[in-house]
Amino acid sequence: MSVAVESIARPRLVAEGAGVGVSCRGVVKDFGDGQTRLRVLHDIDVEVMTSELTLLVGPSGCGKTTLISIIAGLLDPTAGDVELFGVRQSKLRGRALVDFRAANVGFVFQQYNLLPALTAAENVAVPLMILRQKRSTALEAAREVLAQVGLGDKADSRPSQLSGGQQQRVAIARALVHGPRLLVCDEPTAALDAHSGRTVMELLRQVAVEPDRSVIVVTHDSRVLELGDRTIEMADGSVVAPGVESPRHSEVA
Amino acid sequence: MRWIAWKMLTGDRAKYLGTVFGVAFGVLLIAQQTSIFVGIIGRTASQIVDVREPDFWVMDPYTQNADDIKPLAASDLYRVRGVEGVEWAVPLFKGQVRARTSTGHFWQSILIGVDDQSLVGAPPKMLQGDVADLRRPDAVIVDEIGYRLLWPEGQIELGRELEMNDRRAVVVGICDVSSPFFTFPVMFTRYSLAMGYVPPQRRQMSFVVGRVSKGFDQEEVLADISEQTKLVAYDDDQFFWTIIGYYLRNTGIPVNFGITIALGFIVGAAIAGQTFYLFTLENLKQFGALKAMGLANPRLVGMVLLQAAIVGIVGYCLGIGMTAAFFEFTADLNPNLRGLYLLPQIALGAAATVVVIVIIASVMSLRKVLVLEPAVVFRG
Numbered sequence A: 001m002s003v004a005v006e007s008i009a010r011p012r013l014v015a016e017g018a019g020v021g022v023s024c025r026g027v028v029k030d031f032g033d034g035q036t037r038l039r040v041l042h043d044i045d046v047e048v049m050t051s052e053l054t055l056l057v058g059p060s061g062c063g064k065t066t067l068i069s070i071i072a073g074l075l076d077p078t079a080g081d082v083e084l085f086g087v088r089q090s091k092l093r094g095r096a097l098v099d100f101r102a103a104n105v106g107f108v109f110q111q112y113n114l115l116p117a118l119t120a121a122e123n124v125a126v127p128l129m130i131l132r133q134k135r136s137t138a139l140e141a142a143r144e145v146l147a148q149v150g151l152g153d154k155a156d157s158r159p160s161q162l163s164g165g166q167q168q169r170v171a172i173a174r175a176l177v178h179g180p181r182l183l184v185c186d187e188p189t190a191a192l193d194a195h196s197g198r199t200v201m202e203l204l205r206q207v208a209v210e211p212d213r214s215v216i217v218v219t220h221d222s223r224v225l226e227l228g229d230r231t232i233e234m235a236d237g238s239v240v241a242p243g244v245e246s247p248r249h250s251e252v253a
Numbered sequence B: 001m002r003w004i005a006w007k008m009l010t011g012d013r014a015k016y017l018g019t020v021f022g023v024a025f026g027v028l029l030i031a032q033q034t035s036i037f038v039g040i041i042g043r044t045a046s047q048i049v050d051v052r053e054p055d056f057w058v059m060d061p062y063t064q065n066a067d068d069i070k071p072l073a074a075s076d077l078y079r080v081r082g083v084e085g086v087e088w089a090v091p092l093f094k095g096q097v098r099a100r101t102s103t104g105h106f107w108q109s110i111l112i113g114v115d116d117q118s119l120v121g122a123p124p125k126m127l128q129g130d131v132a133d134l135r136r137p138d139a140v141i142v143d144e145i146g147y148r149l150l151w152p153e154g155q156i157e158l159g160r161e162l163e164m165n166d167r168r169a170v171v172v173g174i175c176d177v178s179s180p181f182f183t184f185p186v187m188f189t190r191y192s193l194a195m196g197y198v199p200p201q202r203r204q205m206s207f208v209v210g211r212v213s214k215g216f217d218q219e220e221v222l223a224d225i226s227e228q229t230k231l232v233a234y235d236d237d238q239f240f241w242t243i244i245g246y247y248l249r250n251t252g253i254p255v256n257f258g259i260t261i262a263l264g265f266i267v268g269a270a271i272a273g274q275t276f277y278l279f280t281l282e283n284l285k286q287f288g289a290l291k292a293m294g295l296a297n298p299r300l301v302g303m304v305l306l307q308a309a310i311v312g313i314v315g316y317c318l319g320i321g322m323t324a325a326f327f328e329f330t331a332d333l334n335p336n337l338r339g340l341y342l343l344p345q346i347a348l349g350a351a352a353t354v355v356v357i358v359i360i361a362s363v364m365s366l367r368k369v370l371v372l373e374p375a376v377v378f379r380g
């Protein structure tokens, strides 16, 4: 993606089976137990390619957030396994999984989740500080990435001084600053108006998609469907369409 | 991450000040209430504490405090003097009289009669006049606040006259004393004069006070006095604590005040703990985001503890400062608050309490942070 990010030294994983970034095998997720046990994901098999923007769509409550939480290592599956760039998640436990996430996963949330007390640049620098980079180095890199998302002049603004769209762009910069292999975005445009939503999606296409990276965007937003390369459709805890290439993708390709 | 913790804490200035002042207010309540309690209880022994020359106090075994005294026989003085190791021993009178001014004001007063020759027991700090003036005819020395009670109008001037038990007394000096438990004037006069200022009784001598000769073991001499005279001999400290113990056991002060202190403690602790706990709760979502981004639990714990430490230290310093300032300023405003101040032991106790409160609040906060599923960040 960028000079700034590439210049940050961090251990990279060797990509195995180029093209497939994430693969889920037999992923099952239950919530609760006993009487209240609820199966939210039924035996999910799905693959997410690198160098593409993959959309995850489906009706409300079908399990999209649950699935990306499992893929990102935030939730343990009840059964099945997730392989991220050749690393089986079930082999990573506790601290190793947390550190793996810090180095390899970027997040964009519907509610931005920026720290209100920090400026835009400081927010963007947080993942680098989690990776124990010096604050000054981290802030420098953060400013460069902010410039790439078109907010070079807002580096010293607090989130409260930014519009929703701008906050989401800061969040995207934060998600990418450490050059993660996987970017997961849960309804990044849901809180935005049509115009800002489209800007955010276009920005994601532009700055996030990289040969070595998988980008998953959960969305409800029919207005942005055409901006994905591939669409995985879920219904009721199962994948009903495991990765249909979008027309736009075929055109581009 | 320490830097981020600091920013999170202080970023919202209003919230930060609210949290810090919550702790400060808690500390103020705890330290101020405890200080007042300790100060008030200590006043029951004020007139004893002010007598500095002697090492020991001899009294009737039934005397348990400094207000309700069973007098000794005149011969007891000589019996105490006869004990080996007693360097000197003199009588001391302490009682209550009604003093009347020429304007017709009268006031219940504490009368202290000091040894005619040595003036042992005379006020330690004179504001006007001299202790030696007690040797003049009908001489009394009155404490400053007492003087104001007796003569509310006009300047303080020496030479004013009083009547006690139909006998004349002349004010020859003004002194400063430790505040008595009741706001009564405190008057000092010679022992022989004091005998005239109170109604005659078979026995008059309240205490024999004295000092142990050099080279003798104080404890042994005191034991000998008690044994040979069948009276009780205490050193300063023992007498002080006997008096305090009496009031703690036999009055409603500890219960009533105890309730107030307990309330101060509970309210103070609740405010301090609660504000910090709420602060963490409000930031739970931010901690969740950091957790999702791969911040491991030990570092999150470090952040919360750092925030707790800052809130605790800043809040404590503010609260103790406010307490000290309270006593500093109110002493001038109201004589009843004179002599009450923040003891270092209480400041330390308040510090220990803050540490405990902050630890409890942090542990409660941390439980929330640690069990926090990072996946919550995806939920609105």
Ligand SMILES: Nc1ncnc2c1ncn2[C@@H]1O[C@H](COP(=O)(O)OP(=O)(O)OP(=O)(O)O)[C@@H](O)[C@H]1O
Pocket: A031, A032, A038, A040, A058, A059, A060, A061, A062, A063, A064, A065, A066, A067, A220
């Ligand atoms: N922690 C949990 N405990 C119990 N049930 C849960 C939990 N999280 C999610 N669920 C349930 O799992 C199902 C799937 O939830 P999920 O949030 O993954 O859906 P979604 O597809 O993201 O929906 P939406 O489009 O509304 O965000 C829902 O029925 C939900 O109630």
Ligand SMILES: [Mg+2]
Pocket: A064, A065, A066, A186
């Ligand atoms: Mg969802």
